[in-house]
Amino acid sequence: MNRIEHQKLLQHILIAGCLVISVILSSAALAKTADAAWSMATKPTKNDLAGGSPEIFSKAFHDCAASSQFQPTAAFADAAKPLPTGTKLKIGFIFVGSQQDLGYNQAAFNGSRYLEKIYSNVEILRAENIPENAEVQRVAEQMIGQGAKIIFATSFGYSGPIKQIVDKYPRVVFLHQGDLEAKANYGAYFGDIWQLQYSNGIAAGRMTKSNKLGFIGAFPIPQTLLNCNAFELGARSVNPKVQTTFVLTNNWADPAKQVTAINTMAGSGIDVVTYQQDSTRALVEAAERKKMYVCGYHEDGSPSAPNGWLTGAVWNWGPVYAELVGEIIKGTYRPCVMFAGLEAGWVKVARFGKSVPPDVRKSVLDTVERLRSGMIKPFTGPIKDQGGTVKIKDGVMPTSAQLQTIDWLMDGVIGRTK
Amino acid sequence: MNSLWLIILTGALTGAMGPGIPVLYATYGELLVERAGLINLGTEGSMLMGACFGFIATVETDNVAIGILAGSLAGALLSLIYAYLVIKRHTNQLATGFTLALFGAGITAYAGKGFVGSRIEGINPVAIPLLADIPLFGRAFFQQDILTYVAYIMGPLLWAFLHYTRPGLSLRAVGEQADIAFAGGRNPAAWQFGAIIAGGMLAGMGGAELSLGLTHCWIEGMTAGRGFIAVALVIFSMWSPLRAMVGAFLFGGAIGFQLQLQSIGAPISPFVLDMFPYVITLFVLTFWTGIALRAMPEGLKEVLKMNA
Amino acid sequence: MTTLQATFKKISTAFYKASDAPSNTIAKEPGDTGIAPENTNLTMGQSEPLLALRGITKEFPGVVANDHINLDIFAGEIHVILGENGAGKSTLMKIVYGFYQPDSGKMSIQGEEATIRSPKDSRQIGIGMVFQNFSLIPAMTVAENIALFLPNQPVFLNRRTLSGQISEVAEKFRLHINPEARLGELSMGDRQKVELIKLLLCHARVLIFDEPTSILAPHEVERLFSVFDELRKEGYAILFITHKLQEALSVAHRVTVLRHGKVITTVPRAEVDGRSLVSLMLGVEITEEAENTPVEQNPLNPVVLEFRNVFTSSISDSHGLDDVSLSIQSGEILGVAGVSGNGQQQLGEVLLGLHCKSQGNIRLFGNDLDHWSVSRILQSGVSYIPEDILGMGVVPQMRVCENLVLGEIDKFGSGGTWINWGEVKAQLDQVLNTFPLPLAGHDARTDSLSGGNIQRLVVARELICNPKLLIAYYPTRGLDVMTAEKTRKLLLDCRAKGGAILLISEDLDELLALSNRIVVMYQGKIVHEFGYCNASAYDIGLAMTGHR
């Protein structure tokens, strides 16, 4: 008997010990969560919008409201209702990956933190690593159960499952990041970040020596294909000889595979890479080690790659979320499918790396400005796909929404979409 | 065409070692455990522990050596739970292993939270003077970080340990027939305990190599099932450290090869290539059954109910 | 006169021959019968015993295995511990070797007290043991197996010196073996050599052999005995456990007889003969010996089972059948004698179709057995008492009643797929209430029972269905003498009811007591057949070991 007791005791000590250690480390960890500084202005300034004009920014929302074919529903009435003092407006955020993946999800996460900064009476409920399947319904319902009035579903894959439950909760506003259709209490929004992949392409095309560029994607989804095409277009515009090699890791965040991709690319002579991956740190640093140039995405990686970093495409969700919530509270928001880019400051260009010569910087910045002012529209036809069939006819200028459905790679890109 | 294949080969080779090494360490670890007549599916967990706490320690101390140490210790710590439950409490090994894999994922996701963004120097590659200049293979094999070279050496060392040293003999004896080992004056439980801890440490080192050497970063779940691949490779290697090296290299090569194939637009589904390690292992088991059965430690057969 | 006395006569006369006229027997070997008694006495006189046991007692649930054993082993003697199965020989030796702790009593080595907690201790004080089933690892080489047991080996094994040591000893005692051979590929005899070399290299002074000859071919036995003598001359003490009187007589200096865990006597070889040993061994209380009424075999009785030139492949360490032909009529007990591993295991297995035959055919009740399922064979009236009861006879974690109906549950209860255990038990009680052997309660977990209990359970299960043919491996193994007798009676009853019995046993006395005919198997062949009248333990013993 005694021995058994003794064993039990030992067992508890073991487990407890293991925990205590992990806990000590983790509590140390939680203490130092990184946090970008945001301005406290309630209305986004040109500065918040990284050079995008506040006018266009707010105009985008007004146009949206105007163009929406939906009448205000109870959801908006509820959200707009002045809160009883002491209570807070609960807003749910659902992320597909880790909130700190240094990528897509972190960008959205930072946006949600910006919300907290802007509105004192807002409480954010967050759920991360929610797979892109019906699980999200449960999470959303739990958030609603906790009193959430607005739900941000920040990944494309949520659109299906969420749309199945929106009618069930007419008193909740659902906002989806990337969907291409809206419903009575379900609005969609997305940023034209491909514009910055185009300017990335400019930098890449100017800097490459081997004329071999690389694009590391995760899954052959339209966003990725679009970005890859934009990158190739940009590069081609300054250097007709470049070819972009397109590789898929079939995993949003598997650093080991990203690094392997970099190594193999280096092995076959590619000297500038960009990517659409989450948790991009490993990839950028690996490229730096391999003496390659990197054009970034999602996150400003210049510190990770002092030499290799060229420039990059960065989300600027904070003001967008703030405006969406603001409009909803004001009762002026109407569901629609919104797209905006540089012009409205939804996306911004990252810092330049120190290895980028002034003339290149200039041409990139010029391109950014011309994109912003709409002077160039990169996807103006004719554009052929890999097979040589014309996908965008001569002179045609697809809308952002149309671009979001691209399922082909343009000629000059090596790689497969399946 | 030839040049094309050359490119592919170089690509595959340069890709091969990188992802192979962490798995190789885990494989060594699992190999020790299985040689002692147990099977620990918690390797995945131990790898994660190693990756996470190795990284944390490196961030806190700016010292890779300490990082590696912490990583292996963390791995050992997790396998300690396994050792206690399986040896002292006779819980089912497979269930315990699975649980451990989950548990490790939980602990690390939780502990590593604040370190996801952190930046470290990491273990950087060192080229071995002459060898690194060998045309095709030089860059692939001899321009790696120190842990990789250690892994190269460790294979033969482990092999020698198992076959030419007294402790190695005892370990194998325990794995083959514990009661005879007992008659030979060994304490089977103690040896198995040791093997599990050592296995955990090696898996932890594998994790550390993953986060410190290969990727220089930590994100939760970054092992992405490589712990289970290690288990597969142990069987593929028929419990020989040398063949384990081959296995790990093939596994790494498969990844590199697959990415390389994509980059020339070859019409092969990446998923098919991802199946590689598992399918190969199954084939080995199926067509070399006899050898596999002879090579398999008796104790392991007991665990897997193969003596019925 | 009672068959008992008859049997006694046969056995003892046999041993007269063995001891007195050692012509054409293995008793020829040097150092067997040619031992100068004074030499022995001298050894004994000269010093205090190498190993001394005092009042060793060990009790297992339900049975006192060792009861105040006193024993002295002297250097330079071959000491035989003699006793029938279950007399407590192996237990005693396991205690000496440190596998068991005695409940009471103490041991001393060369005078000073020795406390032995584990085999390690015992080896340190120079006691070595060769088990019936060797403690060797098949997956490893000879050298590795030996190195595993050698004390103070260097951390880095030096294979050359190791094989050096091995071949040195091998030379000395003429035990030739290849140190690098994988043990799994060695014959039993060679494995025994390895065990022996192991002990010698471990500097054991007292060498314990537990039934070493049971798995040996005769020439191997001879070599073993010659090695014994070499060792004795070198001043080792050899403790030789057996239940075969004839071997005992051929090598011993002194014989200690165990019965029911007690030392009956310890006598110098010179002072005993076969007859006296037999009576000492079997004891006096075997009064109601089973009545083996010698039925005249009526050739008209139907042939129940017939093997015609059956061949099977051999599995690992036991011989396959090699051109075996035999037949049993109903109302007959056919005894199969043989050193285990000589093919008798396959007899039953091949009959049930568990081990497929390469040639020949088997006819059961006149029909050809090819492609018969086990259940169909059993249904046709066959019962089977397997050789390894715990491993092949019962499901340990099941209750007794569940094991009693194992495999034929559909015959019990209301039949069909639904089980009502209450009903089943009631029926079992009905069947069993006339059954003479005591059985454990229905709801006891089988693995909590003693070996004897489980044996009874299986015997009961196989006999209550009045089989037309019973394959019985060692039916009385592990049973106390009284129950063993009852069991033998049951077998005879079964025969009386017209059942045919294939009785496989190592216990010659039992075979002689029960069988109408006895066939002897050696290396997979049937080497000899004895009729009831002309059978003698001695001749059988010779045939078993491949003579004639």
Added chain:
Amino acid sequence: MEHAEAEQRDLSGQFQARCIDLVKPLIRSLTGIGLALVVFGILLGITSRNPIRIYANLFSYTFGSTAGLSEVGVLMIPFLLTGLAAAIPARVGLINVGGQGQLYLGAWAATGVALYSNIDSIWLMLPAMAIAGSVGGTLWAAIPTCLRQWRDVNEVISTLLLNFVAGLFVNIFVFGPWKSSGSYGYPYTPNFSAAAILPSIGSTRLHWGFIVPLLAVTACYFVFGRTTWGYNMRAVGGNVNASVRRGIPVTRYIVVAMLSGGAIAGLAGMIEVAGIHRHLRPDINLQFGTMGFLASWLAGHDPVVLLGTTFLLSSIMVGGDLLQISANFPSAGIYILIGLVFFCVLGFRRLRDAAK
């Protein structure tokens, strides 16, 4: 008369014994769970969260609200089925780690039917999918079974490896030929037609698929405990050598058990896609297979106890989401609790029980 009395005594004795057998482990397990909760509470406390409040919130949602309970039910469906997929083979001494893969293949096959057979009656479509699903699972389980019977490849290893293969195999289709044209290139198959969807109950996500596992558990309970099949299965699992010598058709039992395990796991896959996802996508995987396997071991392969263990697991999982929503606790952190529960429960188990 007397005999009947004896019978009576016997039965009552049995009954008492049975009760004790049931109650003792239960108490031990509950202590284990309690301990796990306490340790986890400490963990929460250390990171400045109020465990009492969190637990209260957790329990009130999980057990106190239809939403919570229905969610637990939703998770229990696959857990129960994959649990049985491990428990049935375990009866004959096989260890089926492959519930995951078999579930995938079931989902795959069911989807195939849903997409490419244009049946429009729900009464035909769902059964057709169910059959397809179980066949898919069965076939996937047939691989290790054949390897075991003919090449004696150990089923633990083969099923474990095949899990990973299954996931990739399904991906080939979802990313390739089956990819919906309407999904903008995202890797989903087209949505199922209304006929191929298990109707859900009321406004909850719980769907009528929940009947299947309940039936399965009941069936297993009676088969295991009350029928000759169950009895023979136990015999085979307990000692193959004895069983074969007593004429039990061992091979048949082994094969059937393994295959039916696969079939049930496949059924789980079908129910998941038809009831929850309503189309196939690469990440329907929620470690159902692993969870079921663990639940089965936790339950000692007893179908009735399995109800309890799966309930425990799924309520932990459901609570996990809440934990991160309301207490901002990292999502994977819930695996810590699961791990703790297992360690404590398994650790508290008596050695003799642990042996089985």
